[in-house]
Each structure stands twice: as C-alpha cells, then as structure tokens.
Amino acid sequence: MMLEIKNLHARLADGREILKGIDLSVAAGEVHAIMGPNGSGKSTLAAVLAGREGYEITEGSVRYQGRDLLAMAADERAREGVFLAFQYPVEIPGVNNTYFLRAAVNAQRRHRGDPELDAGQFLRLVRATLKLLDIGDDLLQRAVNVGFSGGEKKRNEIFQMAMLEPRLAILDETDSGLDIDALRTVARGVNGLRSPDRAIVMITHYKRLLDYVEPDYVHVLQDGRIIQSGDKDLAAELEQRGYGTFADAMGGDAA
Amino acid sequence: MSASLDTQNTVRELSQEGYKYGFVTDIEADTAPPGLDESTVRFISAKKEEPEWLLDWRLAAFRAWREMTEPDWAKVNVAPIDYQAATYYSAPKQSAGPKSLDEVDPELLAMYEKLGIPLRERAALAGVELAGVAVDAVFDSVSVATTFKKELGELGIIFCSFGEAVREHPELVRRYLGTVVPQNDNFFAALNSAVFSDGSFAYIPPGVRCPMELSTYFRINAAKTGQFERTLLIADKGSYVSYLEGCTAPQRDENQLHAAVVELIAHEDAQIKYSTVQNWYPGDAEGKGGIYNFVTKRGACRGARSKISWTQVETGSAITWKYPSCILEGDDSVGEFYSVAITNNRQQADTGTKMIHIGKNTSSTIISKGISAGRGQNTYRGLVRIQPRAHGARNYTQCDSLLIGDRCGAHTVPYIEVRNPSARVEHEATTSKISDDQLFYCRQRGLSDEDALSLIVNGFCKEVLKELPMEFAVEAQKLLAVSLEGSVG
Ligand SMILES: Nc1ncnc2c1ncn2[C@@H]1O[C@H](COP(=O)(O)OP(=O)(O)O)[C@@H](O)[C@H]1O
Ligand SMILES: [Mg+2]
Numbered sequence: 001m002m003l004e005i006k007n008l009h010a011r012l013a014d015g016r017e018i019l020k021g022i023d024l025s026v027a028a029g030e031v032h033a034i035m036g037p038n039g040s041g042k043s044t045l046a047a048v049l050a051g052r053e054g055y056e057i058t059e060g061s062v063r064y065q066g067r068d069l070l071a072m073a074a075d076e077r078a079r080e081g082v083f084l085a086f087q088y089p090v091e092i093p094g095v096n097n098t099y100f101l102r103a104a105v106n107a108q109r110r111h112r113g114d115p116e117l118d119a120g121q122f123l124r125l126v127r128a129t130l131k132l133l134d135i136g137d138d139l140l141q142r143a144v145n146v147g148f149s150g151g152e153k154k155r156n157e158i159f160q161m162a163m164l165e166p167r168l169a170i171l172d173e174t175d176s177g178l179d180i181d182a183l184r185t186v187a188r189g190v191n192g193l194r195s196p197d198r199a200i201v202m203i204t205h206y207k208r209l210l211d212y213v214e215p216d217y218v219h220v221l222q223d224g225r226i227i228q229s230g231d232k233d234l235a236a237e238l239e240q241r242g243y244g245t246f247a248d249a250m251g252g253d254a255a
Numbered sequence: 256m257s258a259s260l261d262t263q264n265t266v267r268e269l270s271q272e273g274y275k276y277g278f279v280t281d282i283e284a285d286t287a288p289p290g291l292d293e294s295t296v297r298f299i300s301a302k303k304e305e306p307e308w309l310l311d312w313r314l315a316a317f318r319a320w321r322e323m324t325e326p327d328w329a330k331v332n333v334a335p336i337d338y339q340a341a342t343y344y345s346a347p348k349q350s351a352g353p354k355s356l357d358e359v360d361p362e363l364l365a366m367y368e369k370l371g372i373p374l375r376e377r378a379a380l381a382g383v384e385l386a387g388v389a390v391d392a393v394f395d396s397v398s399v400a401t402t403f404k405k406e407l408g409e410l411g412i413i414f415c416s417f418g419e420a421v422r423e424h425p426e427l428v429r430r431y432l433g434t435v436v437p438q439n440d441n442f443f444a445a446l447n448s449a450v451f452s453d454g455s456f457a458y459i460p461p462g463v464r465c466p467m468e469l470s471t472y473f474r475i476n477a478a479k480t481g482q483f484e485r486t487l488l489i490a491d492k493g494s495y496v497s498y499l500e501g502c503t504a505p506q507r508d509e510n511q512l513h514a515a516v517v518e519l520i521a522h523e524d525a526q527i528k529y530s531t532v533q534n535w536y537p538g539d540a541e542g543k544g545g546i547y548n549f550v551t552k553r554g555a556c557r558g559a560r561s562k563i564s565w566t567q568v569e570t571g572s573a574i575t576w577k578y579p580s581c582i583l584e585g586d587d588s589v590g591e592f593y594s595v596a597i598t599n600n601r602q603q604a605d606t607g608t609k610m611i612h613i614g615k616n617t618s619s620t621i622i623s624k625g626i627s628a629g630r631g632q633n634t635y636r637g638l639v640r641i642q643p644r645a646h647g648a649r650n651y652t653q654c655d656s657l658l659i660g661d662r663c664g665a666h667t668v669p670y671i672e673v674r675n676p677s678a679r680v681e682h683e684a685t686t687s688k689i690s691d692d693q694l695f696y697c698r699q700r701g702l703s704d705e706d707a708l709s710l711i712v713n714g715f716c717k718e719v720l721k722e723l724p725m726e727f728a729v730e731a732q733k734l735l736a737v738s739l740e741g742s743v744g
Contacts, residue, residue: 050695050699051698051699052695053691053695054691073698074695074698074699075698075699075701075702075703075704075707078698078699078700078701079701083699084699086696086699089696090690090692090693090696091693092693092696092697092710092711092714093714093715094713094714094715094716094717094718095710095711095713095714095717100697100700100710101700103700103702103706103710104700104701104702107700107701107702107703107706108701111701143714144714160700164700164701
C-alpha cells in the first residue's frame with residue numbers, strides 16, 4: 001500500500017481537535033479525490049501528511065510504503081517521494097526559482113544515491129518538463145513565487161511536482177481560482193504523473209478538475225472525518241446536492 | 256569499534272566547524288612589552304626605522320588620543336578595555352623584511368595555506384579558488400608578503416605593505432596619510448594613528464585599470480595583541496581598482512582588539528571598489544572571547560565623477576563598530592554602501608555608513624541587510640548629509656532586517672540632514688522574520704533545515720552578495736551558512 005491512514009486524530013497547540021479519526025488507503029496507481037467544505041480539515045490532513053510542525057497526533061497511524069510516515073522528518077518525507085502542492089505557496093524573496101528547484105532535485109538525488117545534476121543537465125530537464133506541461137519559461141528567472149499571480153503560483157507548484165516526480169503527490173486545492181487554461185496545465189501535470197507506481201491525492205472544492213483528471217475514488221471530508229467514499233459519480237452527486245445535505249444525511253454536526 | 260571511532264572524529268570535526276580558523280600558529284615573535292605610553296609609540300616607530308615626520312605624526316595622534324574617551328553612543332555593550340594590558344606590537348621574528356617568498360617562515364606559509372590564501376605566485380594557482388588575486392598578508396602586526404608585485408609594477412601600480420611604502424614612496428604616503436581620516440578623528444582612529452604597525456598601500460596611476468583584485472588578509476595570531484593596521488589606497492585620475500579584505504583570528508577566551516583605519520582616495524573619474532568579508536572569531540555561544548572590531552573606514556571622492564563603493568559581509572567579531580563612509584566632494588561623484596551583517600549567539604554589531612554630499616549632483620546608495628539570530632543584536636546606523644552646495648544630490652537608502660528566533664534584536668537608526676532643498680533623499684526600512692511557512696516550504700521540497708535557512712538568508716542578502724567579486728561571493732555564502740549554524744530547529 002502506498003499510503004495507509006488509520007484512525008488519525010490531530011489537534012492544534014490550543015487543543016482544538018481538527019482531524020477526528022481519518023481512515024484512508026491509497027494504493028499505487030490510484031488517484032483519490034478528497035472533497036469537503038471549507039474548514040473541514042483538508043489542508044490540515046495534507047499538512048500532517050507532509051510533516052508540518054504544530055500539530056499533535058493524539059491517535060492513529062500513517063504508513064507510507066510500509067514505513068511509519070509520522071516518524072520521519074518533513075524533509076525526509078519529501079526526499080522519500082512525498083510531494084505537497086501547497087494551497088498557498090509561499091514567497092522566498094531573492095531566491096531564484098530555477099536555483100531553488102535545482103537544490104530540491106539534487107537533495108533528492110543525493111538521498112537516492114544518484115549523481116547530482118549540473119546546471120546544463122538540469123536545464124535540459126527543465127526545458128523538457130516545460131514542454132510536456134506546455135508552459136512558458138517566464139517563471140524560471142524570477143524569485144520563488146514572488147509577485148506571481150495566483151495562477152502562476154499554482155502552475156509553479158505543478159512544474160515543481162513534474163520535476164520532482166514524487167511517489168505520492170498531494171495537491172491541496174491546486175485547481176482553485178484557475179482559469180480554464182491553467183486548469184488544463186494542472187490536469188496535464190497530474191495525468192502525466194499517473195503511473196502504476198505512483199499515487200495521487202487531490203484535494204478539491206469543485207468537480208471541475210475531476211472532469212479533466214478522472215479519479216478512481218472520491219471521499220467526502222467533513223468536520224475532520226471521512227463521511228462518505230465512492231467513485232467519480234459521488235463528485236457529481238455532491239455538486240448537485242451540496243455538502244450540507246450530505247452532512248444532514250449522515251447526521252454530521254457541521255454548522 | 257570503527258563505527259565509534261568514526262563518530263568521535265565526526266564530533267570533533269563538527270565542534271571545530273564552529274570556527275575553523277581558530278588555530279594558533281607557533282612562531283617566534285618580536286613583541287613590545289605590554290602597555291601604552293610615548294615610549295611604546297617610539298618603540299614601534301624605531302622598530303620600523305621610520306622617518307622623523309612619521310614619528311611626529313604618531314606622537315601627535317597619541318597626544319590627541321590621551322585626551323579622548325571611548326565613544327559610547329553605539330548600541331553595543333563593551334566590557335571595559337584595559338589599554339595598558341594590551342600589546343601593541345608583535346612581529347614574526349625575521350632578519351629584516353623578507354625579500355621574497357622563499358625567505359618567509361614556512362610555518363607562516365603553511366598557515367596561510369590553511370586559510371586558503373594563495374600566497375605563492377605560481378601559475379599553478381590558476382585552479383585555486385582565489386586565483387588571479389594579488390595578496391598582501393598581514394600577520395599580527397606586519398605585512399609578510401605581497402604577491403604579484405612584478406606584474407603590477409609593470410603597469411606602474413604600487414601594491415605593498417605600508418611599511419615598505421613609507422620607505423619606497425614617502426612622498427605619496429606623506430601627501431595622503433591622514434587626509435581622509437585625521438589623527439584625531441575619533442578615539443579608535445587616534446589610537447591606530449599612534450601605534451599602527453603595518454598594513455597595505457596601493458596606488459593606481461592615471462588611466463590604469465588594475466587587472467586583478469588586490470587583496471589583504473589580516474590575521475591576529477599572538478595572544479593579547481591588538482591589531483592596528485592602516486590601509487591607504489589611492490586611485491589616480493581615470494583609474495579603477497577592486498580591493499578585497501579578509502580576516503581571521505585564533506579562538507581565544509579573552510577579547511582581542513582590532514582597530515584599523517582604511518583611507519581611500521579617488522581622483523577624477525576614478526573608481527574604487529572595496530570589499531570586505533569579515534570573519535573574525537565571534538566568541539563562543541556564551542559570549543566569551545572574540546574580537547572587538549572597531550574600525551574606521553572612509554573614502555574621499557575627491558574628483559568629479561569619481562566613485563567609491565563599499566561592500567561588506569560582516570559575520571564575525573564579538574562586537575563590530577564600523578561605518579565605511581564616503582565623502583562626495585567631486586561633482587557627480589557616487590558613493591555606494593552594500594552591507595550584510597550577521598549577529599548570532601551574543602554577537603553585537605553597530606554598523607552602517609556615512610554619505611556626506613558636498614559636490615553637485617552627487618549620489619549615494621545604501622543597501623543594508625542585517626540578520627539577527629540567537630541573542631544577537633544588530634544595529635544599522637547611517638548618516639546622510641546633504642551640504643548646502645550639493646545641488647541635485649540624491650540618496651537612496653534601504654535597510655532590511657531579518658530576525659531568526661525571538662531573542663535577538665534589530666535596530667535601525669537613520670540620521671538624515673538635508674541642507675539643500677533640491678536634494679532627494681529616500682529611505683526604506685523593513686523588518687521581517689523567517690517564517691515557519693518559508694522553512695516548511697523548503698523542507699517539503701527536500702531541503703534540510705540548514706540548507707533551507709541558508710537559502711532563505713542568501714536570498715535576503717542577494718542584492719549585496721551580487722556586488723562581491725565572484726570568488727568572494729561563494730565564500731561569503733558558505734560563511735553565512737556557518738555563522739547561522741544551530742539557529743533553527
Ligand atoms: N495552524 C493552524 N492554526 C490555527 N487554526 C488552524 C490551523 N490549521 C488549521 N486550523 C483550523 O482548522 C480548521 C480546519 O482547517 P483546514 O484544514 O485549513 O480546512 P480546509 O482545508 O478543509 O478548508 C479550521 O477551523 C482552521 O481554522
Ligand atoms: Mg484548505
């Protein structure tokens with residue numbers, strides 16, 4: 001199993017419990033979509049999986065390729081192939097985007113025991129990836145996310161994902177606020193990554209992305225729990241009926 | 256068993272990594288008795304077989320110094336300095352001055368090798384990091400060797416130790432010495448003027464573009480020794496020179512005083528680029544030991560359209576007190592100050608610049624990046640003065656502070672005096688903290704804590720680092736990383 005989450009409970013430093021018993025299994029080759037209203041804990045789940053500090057895991061376990069994911073440091077998880085496309089990518093002033101990405105790629109290669117890429121080799125890889133995603137090279141020489149539009153930030157996340165070729169990619173609302181062209185770029189990135197030895201978890205608000213990337217499973221996250229799972233038809237149903245009805249049907253306590 | 260041995264070695268390497276230049280070199284030295292009075296000044300001057308005028312100059316400085324008190328306006332806490340306990344002259348024992356590198360003590364050469372300084376003028380240097388750099392190395396009080404002298408001499412460039420300049424080019428020294436930083440300028444400059452032992456001298460003749468970086472390395476080795484070197488750099492009409500200064504010192508428990516004076520003179524259309532990477536021993540994590548770096552650096556843009564550019568990366572010293580300045584006398588002259596100052600642990604830095612606009616249409620740029628970590632205290636102090644005659648003068652100042660952790664401090668103290676209504680003065684200041692979001696973003700891409708920090712800090716300093724000559728920029732980036740080790744996580 002690529003990712004196996006069992007009864008995961010997480011709370012904030014102030015004691016507020018956000019994740020209240022998540023169960024989720026993702027096998028290699030699969031694409032899962034996680035949907036749910038604002039504040040239901042989707043980003044928190046992504047952050048906990050990526051190893052962000054500030055959350056206390058009070059119960060449950062997460063295994064990644066058979067290993068205890070929660071015991072690994074954030075950077076180790078990344079080097080082991082866990083990638084998170086951020087909902088709000090952060091700006092790093094003065095750090096060249098290409099330089100940053102090369103540092104990331106080489107950190108991973110060192111970890112795997114592969115030789116580092118020199119500037120030339122790296123640039124060839126960059127060109128090939130840009131072509132594959134059909135995006136321009138205008139982002140390369142700017143500082144990481146600095147002054148990027150919302151769409152540019154998301155494209156940059158997808159570009160990084162494509163360069164890093166993760167085992168497990170988690171996309172946190174990468175489709176939000178995108179025009180149709182940018183949405184297609186995201187879809188190209190995800191579909192290009194799809195393979196029997198990778199898994200993808202897409203957190204999304206809208207069914208729109210799922211029209212371009214067909215998920216194997218759809219889950220509804222509400223108030224820190226997965227309240228329903230199904231196939232892609234569930235997404236269509238959700239869009240028609242809204243989350244509220246679901247919560248009512250399930251006896252949930254969402255406001 | 257071999258595993259545990261490996262671990263031990265690693266631990267040892269790691270603990271030395273903190274300050275890897277902290278070794279002491281065992282060399283026979285010729286040292287003045289501790290204490291400071293007129294006889295000390297006479298002793299130094301006699302040791303150096305100086306002419307009468309220079310002894311008189313020193314004595315005037317000494318008398319001025321005796322009447323002065325230590326400045327206390329800087330935002331630094333200095334333990335009282337006992338000027339009578341220090342030693343004011345220590346020279347590696349050698350018969351007369353070395354005539355060539357072959358006469359230099361091999362121990363010394365080995366030490367400079369350890370510091371990564373290419374003292375030997377060999378073509379083989381081509382592959383070495385600082386290749387193509389002419390070096391004047393100052394060890395404790397005296398200049399030990401100057402490389403590439405012959406090549407420079409063919410262009411009429413003079414680059415030698417201060418002492419040699421006094422002997423070989425007294426007219427030049429006498430004409431310029433003290434014209435930018437007078438003997439009684441301030442407490443530490445007066446002290447330096449009285450007891451300076453050596454330093455570097457350079458003169459670039461009219462129209463000559465110096466083909467290589469000129470460089471001085473300062474090293475304090477002997478215990479309880481103050482280092483008081485003087486640098487005098489003259490760029491004649493239409494010439495250009497880029498000058499690098501680097502410094503290290505052994506790790507010692509007691510504080511050591513470094514009070515240097517640097518004077519730059521740029522004539523018409525001349526340009527001087529002066530870069531410093533200061534890596535004196537900063538003291539240990541508790542603030543024990545370390546160098547007191549009280550330095551007066553000033554450049555005069557004497558001629559029209561001349562330009563002086565200071566770039567400094569200050570990572571070391573327990574206390575840094577330093578304000579490289581530009582006196583913009585010539586019309587259309589330009590002054591620049593680019594600075595990165597890091598304080599970690601208990602380090603304190605009060606640094607900045609003075610831009611004095613005298614001529615018409617003079618312009619100055621100040622970019623200061625202060626980084627504070629641990630319990631470090633970092634103050635930018637800068638003066639921009641526009642004199643009444645300075646029509647059309649312009650200044651742009653940008654001061655950015657970066658805080659790492661919440662026990663450190665950053666302070667910005669700008670003084671702006673505008674006496675000509677046509678002047679334009681802009682000042683921008685920001686203070687930011689390295690955010691957890693930034694660190695997490697980097698770590699999520701596979702970078703370790705340290706790499707993430709160093710990446711973010713280097714990004715923050717980029718506008719300054721790009722002003723450094725290539726070889727120095729790489730060195731400076733590594734230094735930034737080492738200086739901040741252990742400040743996150
Ligand atoms: N670091 C944090 N500090 C404070 N509140 C947080 C933090 N992370 C999440 N929360 C809170 O947890 C809840 C779930 O948030 P989030 O996981 O971002 O939801 P979603 O991504 O589903 O919109 C919200 O009430 C949010 O305010
Ligand atoms: Mg969210």
